[in-house]
Amino acid sequence: MRGGQFASEPAGSGKSRWMVLVLLCLMYLITYLDRVSLSNAAPLISQEFGFSKATMGVIFSAFIWAYALFQVPGGWLGDRFGPRKVLAIIMAYRTVIATLTTRAMGFSLFWAFRFMLGAGEAGAFPTATRAMQMWFPRQERGFVQGVTHAASRFGAAIGPPLAVAMMIHFGWRVVFYVIGFISLVWSLLFSLLYRNTPEEHKLVSLSELALIRGVDENGVIKQANVQKRPTVPWKILLKHPNMWALMCAYFTYLYCLWIFLSWLPSYLVSYRGFTLLKMGSYASLPLGAGVLGDAVGGWLTDFVLVKTGNIRFARRSVAIMGMLGCGSFILPAAFTTNPYTAVYCLAAAMFFLETIIGPSWAVPMDIGGEYSGTVSGMMNMGGQIGGALSPTVFGILVARGSWIAPFVVAACLLFIGAGIWVFWIDPEVSVIDKGRVIAA
Template identity: 50%
Template sequence: MDAGAKLDTKPTLVSEHKAVIDNPASKPTKGRSAVLFLISIMYLICYMDRSNISVAQPEIGKAFGLSKTSMGLVLSAFTWAYAVGQIPAGWLGDRFGPKKVLTAIMSWWSVAAVMTGAAAGMTSLFSARLLLGLGEAGAFPVASRGMQFWFPRSERGRIQGTTHFFSRFAVAVTPFIAGSVMLAFGWRAIFYIFGSLGVIWSVMFAWYYRNRPEEHRSVNQAELAQIRGLNPDGSIKPLVTMRQETPWRRILGSPNMWYIALGYCCFFFGTNFYLTWYPTYLREHRHLTLQALGIIGSVPLFAGMAGDLIGGSLSDLMFKRTGKAKVARSIVAAPGFLLSGIFLIPAAMTASVWTSVLCLATSFFFLEFVIGPAWAVPMDVGGQFSGTVTGVMNMAGALAASVTPLVFGYYFGKGSWMIPFFISSGVMFLGALIWVFLIDPERSVVEAPATNGRG
């Protein structure tokens, strides 16, 4: 049977399901595990492609005679395009399906990555990074829609934590991989090699992935029942999708949508310090050598990776125990924000380098508790428009992330090494309050209030 052969999806009675599950030869398949692995690899490639330029940046500047201001403009091109492309890309995923859109955008940004390596000057380099940002803009919103088809609500925290684990891992290992490639083959080879990985992924994803699990040969009736659940009569719940226009007015007019976006702004504001000013902070304020920075600099990233997995799993565990998304998501995200903010204060105030790094790592560990619940909520409240809803959330987060380097850069430039951490700590406390009192994972942002469900 080929990968696209359809399974028998006729209603299956509970007794029949039980007989299937009790038969060792007919245990639930693990098709969705392969889907999760494929999408996790996409997250890995995504962050490798966006962060590898930081390794090549000095050589690129020398090759093209770019000033730091010009190089900053090149780097900002990605951020601008990434923020602007979030909502349109999410809508495309909802409209045409994750399979077509993810395959297309991965191919798009892989070409853009190769174009970065082939750049001949400032203009072509800027254009390549702009195209890369537009391509990557759709990756996470559309991937969330794709995972929504394949995973039940009780697994959404774990899968989001897992995918973001891979993105953090990419940030940790890219400097070593890209640096080795550059030493051996030159800076252009970084983008040629990394870009080719995306092309390979696109081919594999197009071959393996199906928008509907029942259309995949690796999914049996027992696994489909786990994904969809059972009706009272014992039949497998159908996939409910209706061809209708995107309810822009409801989405953009929903207070819950903007609470979700604001909560993610708080998260991204805190996260982006580690991706921008953290190495400079260790070098210039804590006076670490480059060799020490290479070792110590990755500690918070690995702590955050652990936080991704633990936070997402805890959220799902609470959902299975309570059946309430509000409890399951908030009980992990709110303490994560709170503890992250608390540990930022001693990190800034201590005179000890090791104490500061340990506190920063602990802060990032708890902050990453938020990522699983934060990305599960758009799947909870967005229904068949979860790609669009996720795009709105991620656009807001990207804009907030652009503020972080400005705040830290302003105060660090004045020699004020503590104040930006106190500001960030306050933002973390605000995030905790938003999750406790405002965000409601039970309230749809795409349905009329009278018909709000718990899908």
């Protein structure tokens, strides 16, 4: 461990942390390629097995319910055993489940394999958040959260055309074989290149370590807080209003996001009249806009923080803008009679929705301390409950004859989410220690 030494070069030289960012971006991309794989294959799977819209909604939700239930255990595992081991195991596990999915022969097995995937994958983002906290200074955390989530949305955006191309020539099962293979390759690569802290990595210079950890008044690099405490202060976390505020706000975000991730291909084919080939192209537009929104939101929250020094304003302002912007565009997308106008409005809505990611995931690092993995897991658990409800509610409303009502519900929730950011979430108040957060 090299904390406690003097920084000998200009702060910021060294690029090892960006290698870590690239690895995490690849993981996020693969993760979302996997998440949208079933929705992209849904038209063919529904046709082969005779699944109704409501049945597909239940299958979509199986992943999200498991993902929600196992968020906190997954985040705790990342805090306890470190990202290197936990993330490598998660991605190898995905290889197994992707292969099993190709063997599903009916509703029960599809539901079971999606549930198993959600349970195993639940710790990925909270554990990655712990990695970011250990490898990046506070003024870069919003940016790295935005970039990694942009990579995930890029995976979701390229998923439809890639999946359609493979399905046309080889059928829907090959999509899952490919995802399983690249997940295994990433697992091996991450184990080889990553270390849990920059202090453990031979390529990290003292100057880069000084930027990441900060230095005291004598120019000595601060020590990292990497102690493994035996217990998580669950009572403190569950009683803290800031924790519940994060969970509720993220509920509204993920409810809306999972409309795009689960139902967008079927919406374009069944309601807007697109062919399968055309769907592959146009379904990518909103998800591609989300890539840009992730990057812009992450950059913007850090830019505002550097310019103002006010972390509360930096996190709140960007998140509120995203909530209101998405709600304002998703309504005309629902009501227009022009299918192309609907796609363009959905793209604008997705852009604003994804600007929320940077501040949302930076806040657990700001207020969670050494429990940032657990805090982000709890936030994501609350969000995934919304994500789990979303496909089922969407399917039920469509089965009752309305493709418009699901978007109206999403817009109302987004406006509520904006209010939560205005009046409830405080990015300067720790959920662990009393008082305000002053330093990373």
